[in-house]
Amino acid sequence: MTNPNGIRRMVNRLAGASMLLASTALTTPSAVGAGAERLEALDSTEVPADGANGMRIEEFSGLAWDEDEQLLYAVSDGGVLHHFRVRIDGTRIAEIQPIFSVPIAATAAGVSGGSVANAEGLTALDDDNGKQSDTELLIAFEDGPTIVRFTPQGKQIGAIPLPGPLADGKQYSKKNSRLEAVAFDKRHGMLTAPERPLKGRPEDRHTLYAADGTTWSFAAFQPDSRIKAIQKLPDGNLLVLERTREEKGGAATARLRYLDFAACSADRECHLAELSAVPDAMLVNNFEGLARISDDLFLMVTDKTTKDAEPTTFVLFRAITAK
16 A cells, blocks of 8 residues: 555655745756766667567657666557666677566546556656665656656556646647656756647747746757757756757757756756767667666667667767766
8 A cells, every 4th residue: 555645755855845946056067067068879779579578669758777776667659668677788788678568557637538648758766775666757648748656567656746837738839749758856856848849939949847837948959859858967967858850851860968057047048068069870860768877878769660660779878078
């Protein structure tokens, strides 16, 4: 039976400290701080379409790394949560092995049928506190929109209140351009962003929303680039994954950008550092999931269906930082 006091503590924690000044930076920059300069693509590997428990490996949209359990989690558009064992040999991907898969769905008020399954964003909580069996997952569902807490075994725990206009599905530019990314910050609580700007906002400027009501805005890499994932860094700042097309009708390309909160203006307008002036060939694909697996090593994954000619692909890269 779930402990109600534990749920209240977690919800309060996710709601963030609302009395803090909105202009306060998330954390003090340190190791990766004003430090982020470029990225280096290291290796890639393809995984078969047949996963664990008879589930298909396809349409991956979110990744999260659990340091305590040494597990990589992934969620799909079709509403499946996967677990992978990962083995990195230096700068090479030695193995990514599916070991568990389970269907997931979330209860969402105001949605026909009351249930949603199109999982797009993922992050882990209590994943590096030195304790096992206490990890929880935050999963963003585009067809809600809603963000819901789950156990790693796929059991729904409870929904997280969405900040401001994000709770109103009519505020989004398109039904398939809703919540796409989620992360967690100890000071502001949950962080999330829609794929495209909300209605009535500049189409070439993205907004990041925190549970305590704080927002930050920044210019899109390109007028129609879309946020696909956000990843918290050890210094408290963010790595932002945007999907772009370098030319009209061209191939989807991953653009990684560094958001330094301390460098944002007083009204929280931010300038993001570009980590790839010319995208590596390994990053030219439809990437949607992003996870940090060590201080400077990251994995990205493509969103591919069984109808695509290419299978699901993971790419390992390093964020190069100034010393």
